[in-house]
Amino acid sequence: MSEHDSSKVVKIHEHLHSHLPSESALRVKALETLLVEKGLVDSRTIDAWVEAYTDEIGPKRGAHVVAKAWTDPDYKRRLMEDAPSAIDELGYLGTATAHLKVVENTDKIHNLVVCTLCSCYPFSLLGIAPAWYKAAAYRSRAVRDPRGVLKEFGIEIDDEVEIRVWDSTAELRYLVIPQRPDDTDDMDEASLAKLVTRNSMIGTDRDLKPDTQGLR
């Protein structure tokens, strides 16, 4: 079992702590250079992944799913029952979404998603997580003081609204369906998708506005 020996890895980290340059860019460069020189990775493939997650895969996908759920009751039913299949209909099933679960906000319930142990996030649906989602301040406090966390994001939650915090401890990933704003009956799916913010799909945003742009 030596290849899963914690104490050996602790020693490796000690060496890395002492010998690696302090700039992150140089550390990542060393890793990429070794991978390329050893024939394990081609830099053009890394370029393509950066491009894919910058241009194509991001929160606009999640916003599309939310807007479709708002406008198409059959789709919403499929999404609540079997979220991976429902997002696959739109071509969004992928990295870290094979066990997706959708949770819905109501007048009486607000959902908030966190990963206290690492940084689990539904990549193929929401793209790269914001840095705050992966930082100690959010990860430590979301499960203990969700109302205080939401207040920091400018969101006040009434005492009688139940907050449900979802700590992603297994391979399940969570998508929050925010409430559809009032006065949007005449809007189509594409216009509605523009109202959906990334944070509303994590739960750090709640009341979406019918007249503001959520996502680009």
Added chain:
Amino acid sequence: MDGVHDLGGKLGYGAIDVDESDVVFHHAWEGREWGISRCARVPGCTIDWWRHVRELIKPEDYLNRPYFDSWAQTDLAAYLNAGIFAMDEVISGKAEAGHYMAEEAPPVMDKDAVLAQDRKNAFRFDGKVESEPQFSIGDTVFTSSIGHDHHTRLPQYVRGKRGVVQCHHGAHIFPDLSAQGIETHQHLYSIVFEAAELWPEAKGRCDRVYLDLWESYLSGSDANE
């Protein structure tokens, strides 16, 4: 393991950076590390072992260095541990004769190929087990009050607590053993905890916390009674 990574409920980490810009990668090196993590695979490294290697980063580095920097360090440590990299190569930043070299050239993928690959990367973690689930929806359960010294997904803040089974997800790969190179499946449940069960200051609040927990973390009776 009871490490610095187990952050749930810990106090003193300050304000959340709510004004962070919406840019996807804040620095070019973050994108490089993301791309590396998508196309480089350490032989025999499961997601659970990789997470454990990350948990073992020195606490000062884990808490203070940027997020994707910790991914790079985890990759370096995992490659060193697997014998693919040698420490002198990591320090010099150059592959050296006498150490591992791949025999075939790596694939070259463009954006369309990568998008197709992302769809294929919808990995499932569920599988079959012989045993029937021990718990049913609505059952009261008690979490184990102790952890162990290797990787686990039972956070400290829910140890020895009372919860209720909200959902059964079938059997999923058990991370505590997967991180030690052993693939087994165990029944997985969403367990809901009243906030007041977890935090003294939450008395009277109607909030709840949900966690996805494996069967061996749970018991039908309270070990403290």
